[in-house]
Amino acid sequence: MSVPDLNLSADPVELTAALVDMRSVSHDEALIADAIEAALRAQTRGFEISRFGNRVLARTTRGLPTRVVLAGHLDTVPIADNLPSWRTNSDDEGDMLHGCGTVDMKSGLAVFLHLIATLDQPAHDLTLICYDCEEIAAKFNGLGFIEREKPEWLVGDVAILGEPTGGLIEAGCQGTMRVRLSAKGIRAHSARSWMGENAIHRLGEALTRLHAYVPRTVDIDGCEYREGLSAVAVSGGVAGNVIPDAAYLDVNFRYAPDRSEEQAFAHVREVFASDLADGTLTAQITDSAPGALPGLTHPAAAALVDAADGKFRAKYGWTDVARFSALGIPAVNLGPGDPSLAHRADERVPVAQIYAVTELLRTYLSA
Structure with a gap:
């Protein structure tokens, strides 16, 4: 051409x-x-x-x-x-x-x-x-x-x-970070659910925390940045009659540029601190770009x-x-x-x- x-x-x-x-x-x-x-x-x-x-x-x-x-x-x-x-x-x-x-x-x-x-x-x-x-x-x-x-x-x-x-x-610009919160359970037949541990159920508290989350607003050089912490994906399940032994929740944190990537991840971990402390969830960064x-x-x-x-x-x-x-x-x-x-x-x-x-x-x- x-x-x-x-x-x-x-x-x-x-x-x-x-x-x-x-x-x-x-x-x-x-x-x-x-x-x-x-x-x-x-x-x-x-x-x-x-x-x-x-x-x-x-x-x-x-x-x-x-x-x-x-x-x-x-x-x-x-x-x-x-x-x-x-x-x-x-x-x-x-x-x-x-x-x-x-x-x-x-x-x-x-x-x-x-x-x-x-x-x-x-x-x-x-x-x-x-x-x-x-x-x-x-x-x-x-x-x-x-x-x-x-x-x-x-x-x-x-x-x-x-x-x-x-x-x-x-x-x-704001920074962006995706964190995967993973839950482990024990697989079992759903007819005997008490013999397993449902990994999807373990995400419940994390979703409750996200629903109640109050984002921070910060002024820098006369520019107002409003943060946000949101669930963007959730996955889990094996079959219609199986208690799942694994599930995950992807969380996107849009953060003001006065935070570093390290500080942003520390904040995400702080929000879910109790779930991470007792081993209900683990947290891993899957994507990150600083503000x-x-x-x-x-x-x-x-x-x-x-x-x-x-x-x-x-x-x-x-x-x-x-x-x-x-x-x-x-x-x-x-x-x-x-x-x-x-x-x-x-x-x-x-x-x-x-x-x-x-x-x-x-x-x-x-x-």
């Missing part, structure tokens, strides 16, 4: 549509990476450009006092009969661009590419990171590969990820907040800002689109938000 031509200086809405129309489901980002690489090489000046797998990297080295990293992923979730893109204009919603990836996050990526090509005199050195496989398991995440193999490309004073935020700054502090007091991040007229909020979900935070780089999410529409068959982004985020970032990157 021939590589599509992208005009990075074109209207950012048209550029969004062009990116959306290139299918790029996770693990299939070669075509869009080829197109972006070709456009950057042909239409930008003063940028060092590097291709690393299906990751396209570009940066300036002008010796400016600060560096801003703009990072966005190329991949989408599987197509849901929502390509090619199309546009509607209604009294209810206004001017909207529809299609897979319009929200998550090709509109944000289009904004970054457009600004890279059209900023005349940026006030900061710029790094652009276009990476693959964000929508699937973390082991495939292209930003992780860059962090391990080309870490010098992630150096900066502030990082902006183009995740959908409705055009508002969403600072930091990211908002870092809005850093001068480079504070200047972005000023450009956004002081409008910001906490990010509840986990995003790759956590990777930058772990490197000591303040990071925020900022992009067009309602995150609740991401991954849906009716995914769509307001055209006005694409323009608004473009101008917000143009102001910030030029100031």
